[in-house]
Amino acid sequence: MNKVALAFDLGGTxxxxxxxxxxxxxxxFSAMPTAAADGPAAVTRQMEQLAAEVLAQTPDLSPIGIGVGAPGPLDPEAGIVIGPPTLIGWHEVPLATILSDRFELPVRLENDANAAALGEWHYGAGRGADSMVFVTVSTGIGGGVIANGRTLHGRRGLAAEIGHMTITNEGERCFCGAIGCFEAVASGTALGRHATARTRKFDGSLMRAIASDGDVSGRHVVEAARKGDVLAMELLDAEARWLGIGFTNLLHLYSPDILVMGGGISHGFDLLQEVVVATVRERAMPAYRGVPIVAAQLGRHAGLIGAASLILGQETDIGASPSIERKEASNG
Amino acid sequence: MNKVALAFDLGGTxxxxxxxxxxxxxxxFSAMPTAAADGPAAVTRQMEQLAAEVLAQTPDLSPIGIGVGAPGPLDPEAGIVIGPPTLIGWHEVPLATILSDRFELPVRLENDANAAALGEWHYGAGRGADSMVFVTVSTGIGGGVIANGRTLHGRRGLAAEIGHMTITNEGERCFCGAIGCFEAVASGTALGRHATARTRKFDGSLMRAIASDGDVSGRHVVEAARKGDVLAMELLDAEARWLGIGFTNLLHLYSPDILVMGGGISHGFDLLQEVVVATVRERAMPAYRGVPIVAAQLGRHAGLIGAASLILGQETDIGASPSIERKEASNG
Structure with missing residues (x-):
């Protein structure tokens, strides 16, 4: 019979x-608003309730394990949610152990960006790549990296914090305190902020009209550009230039076979692509210039599908690997 | 008997x-000036000559294989030197095959920065780390990354091209054509250039005196600062600040257990460390702030020792790995 996994995508919302x-x-499939203010016990009760709902929809199927995508920072090897800003009262929560005790199934945990990367790698735009960089551009900028067939984790699973890569010395201060973070200049939030600063309430502009004369969001800019608004197109070109600078860094640093862009702003990928690619060609070293830069394919369920792949894809790279054992032996 | 490897460090000089x-x-050990202008055939003849010399020094030992560190870009899996700017006439040279035919021994090739990283990881400052970033700061800036017990290669072994990571939008244009490369603002060359711009021939400054009133190099700045020269110390603080910005990016992107700095400028590590660490503490996200930043331990032989570790360390991660096979299976 077809093997199935129970997957959770635990977002702040x-x-x-x-x-x-x-x-x-x-x-x-089932979903509900996260009880993000009520602490881990409330959320794990919600997870039990949702599990009961999806299992009731498919009474003849038994999952072989549970994959969870959750906000970082998160330690995938230990199965611990370290302390995400979006979940109140979560501090070093051993979520994998909690769920595995509750459901009596193996549980694998991964941060949300890595889970989405795995989804796109196994089933979406990154299929067949040996190395892949996934970048999600929405409220913030996040990333996940597949390096030669394995998720790049680093110490405590904290690798690929690409939103806080410094790429310039200008622009508004990032919430993290630094100047010039990729996220601070190129996220959907930054795009909306730039559009809001360039327009005014009731100024008759298309972007403000789409925004019902409130603050303009990144999605509003994409929508206005699609309708031919000149200022919106100019703002998207500037956005694409920042993305191109950041993506060039990621090509140099990780050397992927493909770079996949997801997140809310990737709905405007067709409008951004030309300037993104031109910027990469202008700035990247020759050996990196031809790497394909493409839009994600799985949409909002990438993380859920990637979480399932933690179980179904038989990824066993977490924990001590043979190459580490070899290293210790060679040092001994 | 003690296992030994024949190691080469093929530099442009x-x-x-x-x-x-x-x-x-x-x-x-034996060395000679590289016949860098005479093409691959001349250099491989030099390698045979050097091999004969070192083997004659230890007639009772037989190497079990050959490890080579060579300038990038270089494809470690295919064993091909792609086309380094420092070696004239080298274009897609299958050096591993050439040497293995010549010596009838297994040959492993790695780019020079990765080889030095492996040396420091197996035998130097990075011993025992699961993940490590090695940064060499000299004429340029290069890097090698150990990610969860394996060298991070990416497509064609081109990962960790950290010298051309954009970190600012100011400063002189890099030789690669872009503005704001880490290497363009923080290499030893950049440090020397800054010092040369801030002084004049025969101005009586300590830095110019050390430089015999020629252009000041990065090493001259370190030497003058060590003797208490105020301007040299100021230049090193600015250098340390750039290094701190770049290193913070590397912590966010690779999440190593330790960051090891080598190269000519690391002779001034003790003079740079305080500002480097302060900059990282100021700019890094909390989870990355405590990662140790240390000086390399192996000096100029790091690459040679790392090249040997390609054979002696039994690194077998090059080529199709089990996780890649698993992935293809799960996609099938």
Missing amino acids: ELRAALVDEAGSLLA | ELRAALVDEAGSLLA
Whole structure:
């Protein structure tokens, strides 16, 4: 029979659960607003409730394990949610152990960006790549890296914090305190802020009209540009230039076979692509210039599907690897 | 008997060979100026000559294989030197195959920065780390990354091109054509250039005196600062600030357990450390602030020792790995 996994995507706003098969298809799905203010016990109760709902939709299927995508910082090897800003009262929560005790199934945990990267790698735009960089551009900028067939984790699973890569010495201060973070100049939030600064309430501009004369968001800019608004197109060109500078760094640093862009702003990928690619060609060293830069394919369920792949993809790279054992032996 | 490897460090200026044992000790050593202008055939003849010399020094030892560190870009899996700017006439040279035919021994190739990183990881400042970033700061800036027990290669072994990571939008244009490369603002060359711009021939300054009233180099700045020269100390503080900005990016991107700085400018590490660490503490996200930043330990032989470790360390991560096979299976 088709193997299936129970997958959770634990966001600060929404908690989603699904039963996912080896083809990456969602066989059952349920979601609810995350009780983000009520602490880990409340959220794990929600996870039990959602699990019961999706399992009731497919009574003939038994998941072989549970994959969870959750906000970072998060230690995938230890299965611990370290302390995400979006979940109140979560501090070093051993979520993998809690769920595995509750459901009596193996549990694998991964941060949300890495989970989405895995989804796109196994089932989406990155299929077949040996190395892949996934960048999500929405409220912030996050990333996940597949390096020669394995998720790049680093110490405590904290690698690929690409939103806080410094790429310039200008622009507004990032919430993290530094100047020039990729996220501070190129996130959807930054794009909306730039558009808001360039327009005014009731100025008759298309962007303000789309925003109902409130603050303009990144998505509003994309929508206005698609309708031919000149200022919106200019703002997207500036956005694409920043993305190109950041992406060039990622090509130099990780040397992927492909770079996949997801997140809310990737809905405007077709409008951004030309300037992104031109910027990369202008700035990258020759050996990196031809690497494809493409839009993500799985949409909002990438993280859920990637979480399932932690179980179904038989990724066993977490924990002591043979090469580490070899290293210790050679040092001894 | 003690296992030994024949190691080469093929630089644009000097070609070195050694017989290295499992403790990382050089049992025999020989070097000559690289015939960099005479093409690959001349250089491989030099390698044969050096091999004969080191083997003659230790007639009772037989190497089990050959490890080579050579300038990038270089494809370690295919064993091909792609086309380094410092070696004239080298274009897609299958050096591993050439040497293995010549010596009838297994040959492993790695780019020079990765080889030095491996040396420091197996035998130097990075011993015991699961993940390590090695940064060499001299004429340019290069890097090698150990990620969870394996060298980070990416497509064609081109990962960790950290010298051309954009970190600012100011400063002189890099030789690569871009503005704001880490190397363009923080290499030893940049430090020397800054010092040269701030002084004049025969101005009586200590830095110009040390430079015999020629252009000031990065090493001259370090030497003058060590003697208490105020301007040199100021220049080193600015250098340390740039290094801190770049290192913070590397912590966010690779999440190493330790960051090791080598190269000519690391002779001034003790003078740079305080400002480097303060900059990292100011700019890094909390989870990355405490990662140790230390000086390399192996000096100029790091690359040679690391090249030997390609053979003695039994690194077998090059080529198709089990996780890649698993991935293809799960996609099938």
